Amino acid sequence: MPFEAATAIWERLWTSRYPLAADAFDDGVWRQTRAAAMTRQHVELHPKHVWGLIGVDVDHPDAVLRMVSTVDNHPPPNVIIENPVNGHAHAAWAITTPINLTNYGSRRSVRYGLSIEEALRRAVGGDPHYPARLIKNPFHPRWMTHFIHDNTSTLDRLGGILTPAGHMPGRGWHNQRRRTPVGHSRNETLFHGVRHFAYREMRHHWGDADGYRAAIAREVAIRNADFDTPLGVTELGHISTSITGLDHPLLPNVERRTRRLRQSIPSHPSRTRTKRIRTQRRTRRKQPTRRTCRKQPTRRTRAREGTARRVSVSPGGDG
Numbered sequence: 001m002p003f004e005a006a007t008a009i010w011e012r013l014w015t016s017r018y019p020l021a022a023d024a025f026d027d028g029v030w031r032q033t034r035a036a037a038m039t040r041q042h043v044e045l046h047p048k049h050v051w052g053l054i055g056v057d058v059d060h061p062d063a064v065l066r067m068v069s070t071v072d073n074h075p076p077p078n079v080i081i082e083n084p085v086n087g088h089a090h091a092a093w094a095i096t097t098p099i100n101l102t103n104y105g106s107r108r109s110v111r112y113g114l115s116i117e118e119a120l121r122r123a124v125g126g127d128p129h130y131p132a133r134l135i136k137n138p139f140h141p142r143w144m145t146h147f148i149h150d151n152t153s154t155l156d157r158l159g160g161i162l163t164p165a166g167h168m169p170g171r172g173w174h175n176q177r178r179r180t181p182v183g184h185s186r187n188e189t190l191f192h193g194v195r196h197f198a199y200r201e202m203r204h205h206w207g208d209a210d211g212y213r214a215a216i217a218r219e220v221a222i223r224n225a226d227f228d229t230p231l232g233v234t235e236l237g238h239i240s241t242s243i244t245g246l247d248h249p250l251l252p253n254v255e256r257r258t259r260r261l262r263q264s265i266p267s268h269p270s271r272t273r274t275k276r277i278r279t280q281r282r283t284r285r286k287q288p289t290r291r292t293c294r295k296q297p298t299r300r301t302r303a304r305e306g307t308a309r310r311v312s313v314s315p316g317g318d319g
Contacts, residue, residue, distance in 0.1 A: 062087060073165050079091070079146065094153070
């Protein structure tokens, strides 16, 4: 395929305006302009809030052969980016209607898209630990790129091909994925699991903030030991601090709640009575004085009053 045609296809499918990009992951990943990102070895697959490309990583020497063998197995990808050294490759499928990943999007569409992504991974034998965040740059000289076609597909069309082939995951697959975390999801799994534990543990440590922090740190270490590849000590410390920190929006601080509890408990009945009397006096001072305003009589009312007055003062005749 000519370079100009390949560039036009990629520019239409790749919608990231300020994408993440990197050459070596050890040097860090940061956002750059599209022109600067196209000079890096790895670029962001899709924007953070819009999911328009489904990516799969195949770590096998025959990765390209697996992806192009689509008969009664899976739909062909739009682009295949191969590492010529070991044969591993990334593949991407373009979606006709990108999925909205914000709170205004449909959660059913997001879950269906994740199921389609898992089915494509199973169809080609992809890496289950691939987070689908970065993809090989198709125009970097280190990689060998194969543009297959420029047509987009709907989720229903992809599901219609993957379901008869038996690649679609069953019910409860999302929970199974959370129970066996790897990669970046280990931090998220630890955080949310220990966060729910902290809600229940807080009631046992009123007034003992240090004991509460020690209990949370111990629970983080216990759950981290269950992973096949545990996290480091520094990351565990950050997770524990995030849960028990002062500024955490999901979990109120123990010291702050203990202080409020102490303030709500009266120290002595006489002091409580004095405080109540002062509050009543202060409230009484702030209340505005009630003014009584007399209703002004109307013209008809004044006329009736005048007639009654004339009748009552008229002299009576005794003869």
